[in-house]
Amino acid sequence: LKSKITALFLDFSFSLRLFSPLWCPSLFSPYFFSPVLGGVGGLICRLCNLSIPFHGCLLDFGTCRTKAGQYCITEVHFKGGIQWYSVKGCTENLDKCFKEIVTAREIYYAYCCHQPLCNF
Known part of the structure; x- marks a missing residue:
């Protein structure tokens, strides 16, 4: 159970990184x-x-x-x-x-x- 929770957390944190301003700054620009x-x-x-x-x-x-x-x-x-x-x-x-x-x-x-x- 602990390994499943850890894997789920890592997958979620990776998903957040994909949409972060550091990964794709033009999406968060007011000039997009x-x-x-x-x-x-x-x-x-x-x-x-x-x-x-x-x-x-x-x-x-x-x-x-x-x-x-x-x-x-x-x-x-x-x-x-x-x-x-x-x-x-x-x-x-x-x-x-x-x-x-x-x-x-x-x-x-x-x-x-x-x-x-x-x-x-």
């Missing part, structure tokens, strides 16, 4: 997301019409740029407690954001974010 990515022209979001778990994006259309008042969106569809597919892109309006629709057979969940490249 430069203004060029989300400047005056809007945010840049990933545009994928079909993403399947363990396979990634199958219908990749690159990126889209939001207009004023729009967000990046990720829509996720679950059936039987398993994620079937997701769709990513730019919202047309805020009505689609942060919705959860639960039916007897399916769960639809949409969440939005307002940072450059936040739905990748």
